[in-house]
Every structure is written in C-alpha cells, then in structure tokens.
Amino acid sequence: MSLEGLNMLWQLVAAVFAGLGAAGVGLILRQLSGKRLPRWIVPALGGLGMIGYQIHYEYAWFDYKQAQLPASAEVVSTETDRMFWRPWTYIVPLTTGFTVLDQSNLVTQEAGEDRLVEFILYRFERQHTDMVSHQTYLLNCDAREMVPLSGDNREPRYAELRHVEGSTPLFQAVCPNA
Structure with missing residues (x-):
C-alpha cells in the first residue's frame, strides 16, 4: 500500500472514531435527560462528529504542510x-x-x-x-x-x-x- 493510501486509511479510521466519540456524547446526553431526547440524536451527533473531523482536517492541511517545510522555505x-x-x-x-x-x-x-x-x-x-x-x-x-x-x-x-x-x-x- 502506498503512503498516500495509508494516509487515506488513517484519515478514515480517525473520522470513524470521531463519529463514534460524538455518538457516545449523544448517548450520554440521552441517558442524562432520562431518555427525553429523541433516539436520532445519537446517529445525528455521530454524523456531525465525522463531518466536524473532516472540516478540521481540511483546514489544518496548510498548517500541517507548512510545519513540514525546512526552515529555509x-x-x-x-x-x-x-x-x-x-x-x-x-x-x-x-x-x-x-x-x-x-x-x-x-x-x-x-x-x-x-x-x-x-x-x-x-x-x-x-x-x-x-x-x-x-x-x-x-x-x-x-x-x-x-x-x-x-x-x-x-x-x-x-x-x-x-x-x-x-x-x-x-x-x-x-x-x-x-
């Protein structure tokens, strides 16, 4: 597997874990509300977590690449x-x-x-x-x-x-x- 392919795989894994973490927050909020929050809050927050991670990754790309450059660049x-x-x-x-x-x-x-x-x-x-x-x-x-x-x-x-x-x-x- 190429380096770019490996990078894409890690980004997918990170997005899935961000979604799982946000879904976990939704589940905790639903439990704390005595299940008054609707059930769809869990997958909705999971999806928002994945989208949020993707947005963060896209905007961090320039700073990440710039940090990899030599001091003379x-x-x-x-x-x-x-x-x-x-x-x-x-x-x-x-x-x-x-x-x-x-x-x-x-x-x-x-x-x-x-x-x-x-x-x-x-x-x-x-x-x-x-x-x-x-x-x-x-x-x-x-x-x-x-x-x-x-x-x-x-x-x-x-x-x-x-x-x-x-x-x-x-x-x-x-x-x-x-």
Missing part, C-alpha cells in the same frame, strides 16, 4: 477556493494550494549591470492525494522579469516571460535589496 503565495459541496468554505475559504521558495537554493549572478537570481519554486496542491511540483526560474531583479528554465541545460522559455511586481512576496524574497 518561505511561502510566497497561497490559493483559496470556495466549493458549493462544502458550504462552510463560503464563510472561510479553504486553502487548496501554495507556492514555496527555498531560500537555500538561490543562485545569484551578475550579467552586465543586471542581477539575475536562479531559484526553484515548489507548488503544493491539495487534491485527493497531495500533489507537489517544482519549476526552476530565472529572475532579473533590475528588469523585474521572470522566465522559467527547462531541461538539464536550463534553457529559458522566453515565450513564458512575465513581469513581476516589486511588491509581491516572491520578488521580495528573491530580490530583497532591489
């Missing part, structure tokens, strides 16, 4: 989403992805009067299994232009050249003195 952007099948995300949007810059991998070069910094961005996405991808970039700190690099020889893909605003967290992290 800096989150430079996050993406949130609202989903109609998760109505609570309209109140507090769910973090579904984030981009990380590892400060220890910055390579600075001078090209004429321009300062160029080569770096790797790591992208984490929350899906049914966590997705991680990475891409090497070259950023001209003076012109504020960024281009992805491809292949082992790090050829710039000029068709994907883009301008980077100086106020963005990515630019501030890569070119702090620009």
Whole structure:
C-alpha cells in the first residue's frame, strides 16, 4: 500500500472514531435527560462528529504542510477556493494550494549591470492525494522579469516571460535589496 493510501486509511479510521466519540456524547446526553431526547440524536451527533473531523482536517492541511517545510522555505503565495459541496468554505475559504521558495537554493549572478537570481519554486496542491511540483526560474531583479528554465541545460522559455511586481512576496524574497 502506498503512503498516500495509508494516509487515506488513517484519515478514515480517525473520522470513524470521531463519529463514534460524538455518538457516545449523544448517548450520554440521552441517558442524562432520562431518555427525553429523541433516539436520532445519537446517529445525528455521530454524523456531525465525522463531518466536524473532516472540516478540521481540511483546514489544518496548510498548517500541517507548512510545519513540514525546512526552515529555509518561505511561502510566497497561497490559493483559496470556495466549493458549493462544502458550504462552510463560503464563510472561510479553504486553502487548496501554495507556492514555496527555498531560500537555500538561490543562485545569484551578475550579467552586465543586471542581477539575475536562479531559484526553484515548489507548488503544493491539495487534491485527493497531495500533489507537489517544482519549476526552476530565472529572475532579473533590475528588469523585474521572470522566465522559467527547462531541461538539464536550463534553457529559458522566453515565450513564458512575465513581469513581476516589486511588491509581491516572491520578488521580495528573491530580490530583497532591489
């Protein structure tokens, strides 16, 4: 069984136990009320316990992943989403992805009067299994232009050249003195 499959199994076990615990609370409340509370309170609280655990797990994902990053990693952007099948995300949007810059991998070069910094961005996405991808970039700190690099020889893909605003967290992290 893969690591992701094992993780999903443990999440299912945790959700079942959260439901059983909440159902137990419902049973105790029913007993304490002298059985005046309806019988459906037990499975209803069990279901709410499972949903509550799932909501907690989804919202804790970003903090959990961020805690696993090395000290040299800096989150430079996050993406949130609202989903109609998760109505609570309209109140507090769910973090579904984030981009990380590892400060220890910055390579600075001078090209004429321009300062160029080569770096790797790591992208984490929350899906049914966590997705991680990475891409090497070259950023001209003076012109504020960024281009992805491809292949082992790090050829710039000029068709994907883009301008980077100086106020963005990515630019501030890569070119702090620009």
